[in-house]
Amino acid sequence: MTNELYLDGNATTAVLPAALRAAVQAMEDCYGNPSSSHATGLKAKALMDGVRARARDVLGAGDGRLMFNSGATEGIQTAVLSALCAIRARRDAGEATGTLLVYGATEHKAVPESLAHWNRLLGLNLVLQPLPVDGDGRHNLQALRALAPEAAFVCTMAANNETGVVSDLDGIADALSASPALWMVDCVQALGKLPLRLAATRIDYAPFSGHKLYAPKGIGMLYVRAGAPFTPLMMGGGQEGAQRSGTENMAGIAALGAVLAALGDDTTFRTHAELTAMRDQVADALRAALPGIVFNAPLDQALPTTINFSVPGLASKELLDVFDAAGIRVSAGSACSAAKAAPSYVLDAMGLPAWRSSSAVRLSFGPAVDAATIAAACARIARCGGALRRSGMLAEAGQDAPPLDGPTRLTAAGANTWLVCDAASRTCVVIDPQPALDARVGMMLRSHGYRLLAQLSTRDVSGTVPMLGERSLRRVTVAADKACYVLDGAPAHAFTGQAGATELAALLPPETLLCPGFEEQSACCTSLRVALAGQDASAMAGVHLDGPALAALLRDHPDALLVDVREAYEHAACAAGMAAINVPLSRLAGWLPGWLARPEASRVPLIFFCRSGNRSTRAAECLRRHGYRHAFHLAGGVALAALPLAA
Numbered sequence: 001m002t003n004e005l006y007l008d009g010n011a012t013t014a015v016l017p018a019a020l021r022a023a024v025q026a027m028e029d030c031y032g033n034p035s036s037s038h039a040t041g042l043k044a045k046a047l048m049d050g051v052r053a054r055a056r057d058v059l060g061a062g063d064g065r066l067m068f069n070s071g072a073t074e075g076i077q078t079a080v081l082s083a084l085c086a087i088r089a090r091r092d093a094g095e096a097t098g099t100l101l102v103y104g105a106t107e108h109k110a111v112p113e114s115l116a117h118w119n120r121l122l123g124l125n126l127v128l129q130p131l132p133v134d135g136d137g138r139h140n141l142q143a144l145r146a147l148a149p150e151a152a153f154v155c156t157m158a159a160n161n162e163t164g165v166v167s168d169l170d171g172i173a174d175a176l177s178a179s180p181a182l183w184m185v186d187c188v189q190a191l192g193k194l195p196l197r198l199a200a201t202r203i204d205y206a207p208f209s210g211h212k213l214y215a216p217k218g219i220g221m222l223y224v225r226a227g228a229p230f231t232p233l234m235m236g237g238g239q240e241g242a243q244r245s246g247t248e249n250m251a252g253i254a255a256l257g258a259v260l261a262a263l264g265d266d267t268t269f270r271t272h273a274e275l276t277a278m279r280d281q282v283a284d285a286l287r288a289a290l291p292g293i294v295f296n297a298p299l300d301q302a303l304p305t306t307i308n309f310s311v312p313g314l315a316s317k318e319l320l321d322v323f324d325a326a327g328i329r330v331s332a333g334s335a336c337s338a339a340k341a342a343p344s345y346v347l348d349a350m351g352l353p354a355w356r357s358s359s360a361v362r363l364s365f366g367p368a369v370d371a372a373t374i375a376a377a378c379a380r381i382a383r384c385g386g387a388l389r390r391s392g393m394l395a396e397a398g399q400d401a402p403p404l405d406g407p408t409r410l411t412a413a414g415a416n417t418w419l420v421c422d423a424a425s426r427t428c429v430v431i432d433p434q435p436a437l438d439a440r441v442g443m444m445l446r447s448h449g450y451r452l453l454a455q456l457s458t459r460d461v462s463g464t465v466p467m468l469g470e471r472s473l474r475r476v477t478v479a480a481d482k483a484c485y486v487l488d489g490a491p492a493h494a495f496t497g498q499a500g501a502t503e504l505a506a507l508l509p510p511e512t513l514l515c516p517g518f519e520e521q522s523a524c525c526t527s528l529r530v531a532l533a534g535q536d537a538s539a540m541a542g543v544h545l546d547g548p549a550l551a552a553l554l555r556d557h558p559d560a561l562l563v564d565v566r567e568a569y570e571h572a573a574c575a576a577g578m579a580a581i582n583v584p585l586s587r588l589a590g591w592l593p594g595w596l597a598r599p600e601a602s603r604v605p606l607i608f609f610c611r612s613g614n615r616s617t618r619a620a621e622c623l624r625r626h627g628y629r630h631a632f633h634l635a636g637g638v639a640l641a642a643l644p645l646a647a
């Protein structure tokens, strides 16, 4: 996607054009097996030897081993296996080895998981001991000094992948000076960003990964200090001097070679000072756009390519969504754990408050970034700030927030809170409020200038229910401790809490739109009639559109309406010129009556879309369930298909 600003360099990087060319050339001209003794093989071997020599030079590897492998996770396995086999051999020989496997509390998961795995497989029963870090994310050297005499193996990282915090490797070496422990330093995030002279240190193992520095995925390196114990992870044909069997990934090695060459050309990569100035420019743009922003690690102790931040009142997902809509790719922590949407264990280990760890965003760029990308990123960050402000998502209220009318669903931990607004009187009620959403609701009401009339609970069966401007809101008792609230309309909306459709059948007209008290994956809002009748699978035929099907539909139906079901701040953060209306999924319940009231003959096709196709599926299926046959959605969302959204 051409409009994309990729600022997730700590997860992976694009392939450098020179690396791409080198990989293709290796496949075309240098396709031999470097272990073959004929001329074609010798040519491949010469290429590989050249890259290894360059890598030795860049890393200051001295007379240590340097082998190519598939990436850092493999390098970490090999280092852990080597260290643990040596510890076992020493222990079997009656030597004192220490009992602790010490690892930094903020290490990439590949480290503690590998330690636990090989400790178990080798039956060593050593103790895994996290090494605490301080509030700035740096290893607690006093704690390390105390652990050092009992440490058998110590694993730390050169720079953290989530926060960019740079470790004090000299301090760690000093703390370990009297310890016999072996030492691994995960150098994945350091390559190309920090000077490395490995052989001048006491580091025993250092894994690297090509794809973090503009080489393709699937190529990495492992440095092993001369004299450090070594056990191969992979046995077979004896490649890499019998240290790592398996025919080498020549395209990957060639690409990595091009990257390593570029490190010395003074034109491809920015200097530390240039990167620092760029990082400061982005940090200033973030401060201006996002009031209250806090940086989760001191910028002056982190790589100049990484910024980790949180914004009060905004979850990581909301920030990621608004950035994504603006075409900026950032992440909520490490890419490996992004799918789990859990708070960051790295920030937790630093002792940061829970809200910061669960709302953190990582913005990172590679050292080949250019000034135009940084300037464009700053402009789009400003646009994101404006979009959030106008949608009432920031502490600093927007002046021009579009009015809210009807029901809006807010969700926390699977439970729904409904904000029911009347635009004419600028009043609202909140149904089933949740403490986790109080700040959000307060902010929305302040920024829209609405007055809160009451907070109502579907567990209360008594108490006054106010009028909402000219509209009536009434309570219907369902059971001794269960009520629902009905907002007049054609059809009416019922906010049903925990009450099910069968309980409501005798109490409400069948066309009533049920707004549930918990998040349902399939239904946003369902009429009582449809809820009682159950799902009709045949109603969903043809609901998913791919790119060509969308183009065909728009050709046949120029009157079709494109409906962006992303939140208002995401819609507003997109580049100007969207020929689509915005109906956030959270407000679909309020739009349903209008669409459903249209007679069949005057129904235009509705094409829902969102970022990935999730929310739009729910919207289109909701319409279909209610008999709106011309509802569709864009499968895969705008992430996969381009929309004809010209102004």
Ligand code: PLP
Residues within 6 Å of the ligand: 010, 011, 070, 071, 072, 073, 074, 108, 110, 157, 159, 160, 161, 186, 188, 189, 208, 209, 210, 220, 334, 335, 336
């Ligand atoms: N170590 C660190 C610090 C990382 O950031 C990563 C990747 O995210 C890894 C290890 C794993 O690297 P690879 O993807 O090459 O297996």
